[in-house]
Amino acid sequence: MSTALSPRHARHPAGLARGIYLPRTADAAAFAMSTYGIPLLVLHTTGSAALTGLAFALEWIPRLAAFGWAGSVVDRRGASVVFCLASLGRALALAAGALLLSIHPSGTVASTTVMALAASTGVLTEFSYIAAETAGGAAGRRAGPRAHRVQSVLLGIDQTATLAGPAAAGVLLLAGPPQMLAVVAAISLLAALLALHTPPSPVTPARAPKDRAGAGLVTGWRTIRSLPALGWLVTGLTLSNLAIGFLQAAAPVIVVKHFGQSTTAVGLLWSTAAAATLASVALCRFAIDRLGLWTVGAACAALASLACLAAAHAPTYRSYLILIAILMAAEGGMTVVLRTLRARLIPTAVFGSTLAATILILLLPFPLAGVLTALTPPADLGHVITACAAVQALGLLLAFTRLRTDPALHT
Incomplete structure (x- = not known):
C-alpha cells in the first residue's frame, strides 16, 4: 500500500496509539475492574457467598450467549460505532448503579442493583471487547509483516489490566461501593470518548446482510x-x-x-x-x-x-x-x-x-x-x-x- 493511500493511523505511531491503543487501554481497565470488582461488590453489599457466585455466573453466561450477536453487530455497524456505544452504555449503567447504591446502601434494592449490574455490564463489556478486538485485527492487517507487534502490544495492554484491575477495584471498594462504581463509570466514559478516534471499519455497514445477527456464530x-x-x-x-x-x-x-x-x-x-x-x-x-x-x-x-x-x-x-x-x-x-x-x-x-x-x-x-x-x-x-x-x-x-x-x- 502506498504512503499516499495509507490512512494516517497506519503511517504514524501516534495515530495507532490514539486510535487503537488508548481506547483499548481504557476499555481493558473498565473490563477488568468490573469483571473482578462487581463480585466483590456483591459480597460487600449482600454478605452472601452464594449471591457472589451467582453474580459471577451472571457476568459470564450473558457474555457467552452474546458472542454471536456481538460479532454480527460489529460486522454490520462497524467496530468504532459499537465500541463507543457499548462503552457509553456501560458507563451509564454503572453511574445509575452508583446513584442507587448511594440512596439505598443495603436491602433489597441494593441486592437487586448489584445483580442487575453483573448481568448488564457483562453483556456490554462483551460488545466493547469484540469491537476492540476487531479494530485491533484491522490494525494488524494494515501493519502487514509487523502485525505481531501490534498484537503483542494489545495483549500486553490486556495483561496489564488483568494484573492491576482487580487490585484497583478492591482498593476503591474500601472507599465505598458508589465511589468504586463512579470511578469505573468514568473510565468507561473515557473509553467511549477515545473510541471516537478509532478508525472506522473498512466494511460499509449498509451492505452487510441484515439477517446475519441470527447466524453470527x-x-x-x-x-x-x-x-x-x-x-x-x-x-x-x-x-x-x-x-x-x-x-x-x-x-x-x-x-x-x-x-x-x-x-x-x-x-x-x-x-x-x-x-x-x-x-x-x-x-x-x-x-x-x-x-x-x-x-x-x-x-x-x-x-x-x-x-x-x-x-x-x-x-x-x-x-x-x-x-x-x-x-x-x-x-x-x-x-x-x-x-x-x-x-x-x-x-x-x-x-x-x-x-x-x-x-x-x-x-x-x-x-x-x-x-x-x-x-x-x-x-x-x-x-x-x-x-x-x-x-x-x-x-x-x-x-x-x-x-x-x-x-x-x-x-
Whole structure:
C-alpha cells in the first residue's frame, strides 16, 4: 500500500496509539475492574457467598450467549460505532448503579442493583471487547509483516489490566461501593470518548446482510472451517485451555489445602503469572521478527506442555508458582501467534463473527474445568492435572505438526 493511500493511523505511531491503543487501554481497565470488582461488590453489599457466585455466573453466561450477536453487530455497524456505544452504555449503567447504591446502601434494592449490574455490564463489556478486538485485527492487517507487534502490544495492554484491575477495584471498594462504581463509570466514559478516534471499519455497514445477527456464530464457524491453519491452532489452544482452566479453578484448593499457604498466596500466584506473561509478550514481539511465527509458537507449546506436566508434581509452593508462571508465559506467546494469524487470515467482512466464534470456542473448556474441579477430591487433583497436561501436549503437538509447513505461519 502506498504512503499516499495509507490512512494516517497506519503511517504514524501516534495515530495507532490514539486510535487503537488508548481506547483499548481504557476499555481493558473498565473490563477488568468490573469483571473482578462487581463480585466483590456483591459480597460487600449482600454478605452472601452464594449471591457472589451467582453474580459471577451472571457476568459470564450473558457474555457467552452474546458472542454471536456481538460479532454480527460489529460486522454490520462497524467496530468504532459499537465500541463507543457499548462503552457509553456501560458507563451509564454503572453511574445509575452508583446513584442507587448511594440512596439505598443495603436491602433489597441494593441486592437487586448489584445483580442487575453483573448481568448488564457483562453483556456490554462483551460488545466493547469484540469491537476492540476487531479494530485491533484491522490494525494488524494494515501493519502487514509487523502485525505481531501490534498484537503483542494489545495483549500486553490486556495483561496489564488483568494484573492491576482487580487490585484497583478492591482498593476503591474500601472507599465505598458508589465511589468504586463512579470511578469505573468514568473510565468507561473515557473509553467511549477515545473510541471516537478509532478508525472506522473498512466494511460499509449498509451492505452487510441484515439477517446475519441470527447466524453470527454459524458464519464464524464456517469461516474457521475454511481456514485450516486457524482451525488447527484454535483446536490446539482449546485443548490447552482445559489444562489452564483446571489449574485456575483448582488453584485455591492446591495452594491452601496442599501447600498450606494463605489465600493471599493465590493472588500472588496469578499476579506473578501475569507479570511473566507481560515479559513473554514483549520477548515474543522480537523473537517472531527473527524466528517466525511457527518457530516461536512451537517453542511456546513445548514449554507450556512441559511446565503443566511438571506442575502436577511440584513439591513446594515456590516451585509450583514458578511453573505456573512459565506455563502462562508460554501461553501468552501462543496467544500472540493466534492473534497475528487471526488478523492475517480472517476476511474483513466477517471478522467480528469469526472472532466471536473463535473466542467462544476457546472459552468453552473453562466451565468444564470448573465441573472437573468440583467433582475431583483434593487428593486426586494432581492426577487430573497430569491427564489435562497430557491432553494439552497431544493437542498442541498435533496442531503445530500440521502447521509446520503452512505458508500462513511462514509469511
